[in-house]
Amino acid sequence: MSSDFFQELKARGLVHQTTDESALEKQLNEESVKLYVGFDPTADSLHIGHLLPVLMLRRFQQNGHVPIALVGGGTGMIGDPSFKDQERQLNTLDTVQNWSQSIKNQLSRFINFDDDTNPAIIANNYDWLGSISLIDFLRDVGKNFTINYMMSKESVKRRIESGISYTEFAYQLLQAYDFLKLYETHGCLLQLGGSDQWGNITSGIELLRREKEVQGFGLTMPLITKADGTKFGKTEGNAVWLDPEKTTPYEFYQFWINTDDRDVIKFLKYFTFLSLDEIADIEEAFNQAPEKRVAQKALAQEVTTLVHGKEAYEQAVRISQALFSGEIKSLSSEEIKQGFKGVPTYNVQAEDNLNLIELLITAGIEPSKRQAREDVQNGAIYINGERVQETTYELSDADKIGEATVIRRGKKKYFLLQF
Numbered sequence: 001m002s003s004d005f006f007q008e009l010k011a012r013g014l015v016h017q018t019t020d021e022s023a024l025e026k027q028l029n030e031e032s033v034k035l036y037v038g039f040d041p042t043a044d045s046l047h048i049g050h051l052l053p054v055l056m057l058r059r060f061q062q063n064g065h066v067p068i069a070l071v072g073g074g075t076g077m078i079g080d081p082s083f084k085d086q087e088r089q090l091n092t093l094d095t096v097q098n099w100s101q102s103i104k105n106q107l108s109r110f111i112n113f114d115d116d117t118n119p120a121i122i123a124n125n126y127d128w129l130g131s132i133s134l135i136d137f138l139r140d141v142g143k144n145f146t147i148n149y150m151m152s153k154e155s156v157k158r159r160i161e162s163g164i165s166y167t168e169f170a171y172q173l174l175q176a177y178d179f180l181k182l183y184e185t186h187g188c189l190l191q192l193g194g195s196d197q198w199g200n201i202t203s204g205i206e207l208l209r210r211e212k213e214v215q216g217f218g219l220t221m222p223l224i225t226k227a228d229g230t231k232f233g234k235t236e237g238n239a240v241w242l243d244p245e246k247t248t249p250y251e252f253y254q255f256w257i258n259t260d261d262r263d264v265i266k267f268l269k270y271f272t273f274l275s276l277d278e279i280a281d282i283e284e285a286f287n288q289a290p291e292k293r294v295a296q297k298a299l300a301q302e303v304t305t306l307v308h309g310k311e312a313y314e315q316a317v318r319i320s321q322a323l324f325s326g327e328i329k330s331l332s333s334e335e336i337k338q339g340f341k342g343v344p345t346y347n348v349q350a351e352d353n354l355n356l357i358e359l360l361i362t363a364g365i366e367p368s369k370r371q372a373r374e375d376v377q378n379g380a381i382y383i384n385g386e387r388v389q390e391t392t393y394e395l396s397d398a399d400k401i402g403e404a405t406v407i408r409r410g411k412k413k414y415f416l417l418q419f
Contacts, residue, residue: 003029005063011276012269014056016195016222019205024217027189032118033065035190036182038125038175040072044102045243048255049233051307052221052270054110056192059273061111061120068121068188069107074129075174106242109307121186128181129174141177144210145203154199172203179204180211190217224270227262242307249308250338253316256300257293261286264295272302326408328385333402336416340406345416356381356393365407365415375409382408 006025009015018024027033037053039046046054057067104122111120150156150172156164179201182188191201201218208216224232233240240255241247247255259267264286268279286295304313319339322331331339346363353359357372360381366372379387383399384406395417399405405417 005029008276009059013266014052014221014270016220017198017218018220019202019218020215023215024190024219027217028063028065033060033190034068034121034182034186034188035060035065035192036068036070036123036179036188037192038070038072038075038178039103039107040076041103043241044098045241045246046103046106047233047239047241049224049239051242051303052224053192053194054107055271055306056221057111057120061115061118062273064118066118066121066186067111068123068182068186069104069111070178070182071103071107071122071124073124073126075125075171075178102243123182123185125174125178125181129177137173137177140211141173141180141207144207145173145176149206150203156199172200175200176203176207179216180207183208183212183214183216189214190219192219192221195220195223227260244308244312248338248341249304249312250316250319250335251341252308253300253304253313253320256303257296257320259296259299261290261295264299268295268299268302272299272306274298274302322385326382326385328406329401331401333404336401336404336406340404340414340416343414343416345418347418354395356383356388356395357391359395359417360407363407363415363417365409380410 006015006028035057037057039050039053057069061067107122113120113122150169151160156169156172175197179188179191191204193201198218198220201220205216205218208214226232235251235255235258239247240252244252256267265279265283268274268282269276272279274282282295282298285292300316301313304316315335315338319331319335322328322335323339328336344364346365348354348359348363352362356376357366357369360366360372360376361369366375373391375381376389376391376393379389381388383395384401385408395405400419403419405419407415407417409415
């Protein structure tokens with residue numbers, strides 16, 4: 001254990017609130033502490049909104065502590081009301097269990113469950129919430145909390161006027177019970193979470209105090225906001241997932257490379273394991289020549305490599321460079337698939353005329369033959385990055401990369417022909 005670990009977390013801006021900060025810091029300095037973060041399976045993959053708590057578990061493990069990743073197989077069937085404007089949709093047991101397994105697999109990429117000295121622990125709260133009777137739960141947990149106490153929580157207060165079901169109102173008791181069970185089974189003393197989890201975390205500490213006469217601790221991380229006011233973790237309205245099937249490594253890399261200048265140093269501190277001295281050097285170089293985007297490049301490299309590996313990072317850079325330079329032919333069919341995911345696509349039929357003008361019309365790339373001829377003659381049409389100006393041009397196998405051909409109209413409008 002490093003005596004400056006907690007201070008480094010603070011210097012990185014990763015500590016928003018703590019319960020009894022001096023006692024927590026003393027505990028972390030003196031012994032290996034077991035701590036947990038809960039991940040409710042609300043989809044079949046974690047997204048980058050989960051990345052900060054996942055990396056916090058990794059930071060604690062690297063410093064000699066024991067991280068517990070708690071998959072919410074039970075709570076995931078209820079839904080946390082914290083800072084949500086409306087009731088969550090309830091999912092079936094099978095769905096939640098499948099999602100729980102996917103999340104377990106993803107977490108193993110970030111924390112080490114086979115470490116020789118302080119292996120991480122995986123737990124699923126369905127193991128205890130799935131079997132407890134309502135009477136036992138009300139007697140053992142509910143009796144410890146007054147309605148006034150539960151209604152004082154910010155996450156509940158925000159929903160009182162618009163309406164909150166008893167199901168979601170009781171969520172904080174389920175999370176408190178998780179803390180108690182993890183203390184009983186593993187000796188867990190610390191819960192981490194986002195700043196929206198403060199009310200749930202303090203309920204768990206209260207239950208530990210009442211039932212076990214033990215001092216538990218809570219630590220929340222800041223809510224991540226972007227300088228431009230848009231929601232962190234979304235790109236073009238879609239969530240940025242950690243699963244490469246849902247968000248390709250190229251899309252993932254692009255999310256980070258496009259970080260606002262005002263956010264990039266903060267994100268380097270939050271999401272990378274570069275030392276604060278290394279980040280200070282990057283910041284100095286960035287301030288001297290922001291147009292070179294050294295900070296964004298460092299951030300995209302570190303996070304993409306961390307989540308998807310070195311090879312996927314290098315592939316993302318290759319795709320980016322090829323798209324920027326127009327050298328589409330240098331890409332593999334897999335890279336074409338990544339780089340052009342989501343662009344308008346036309347599946348070429350066996351009976352389609354492969355004359356360029358005809359195909360531009362059939363694929364909906366051009367509105368009319370006259371416009372198609374004009375664009376081709378004026379040099380506005382590119383096949384796989386190379387300009388074609390012959391109106392009689394016929395597409396052939398030489399124009400395919402794998403089973404696809406990339407058509408560009410003008411400077412930025414891309415289309416994919418799939419054969």
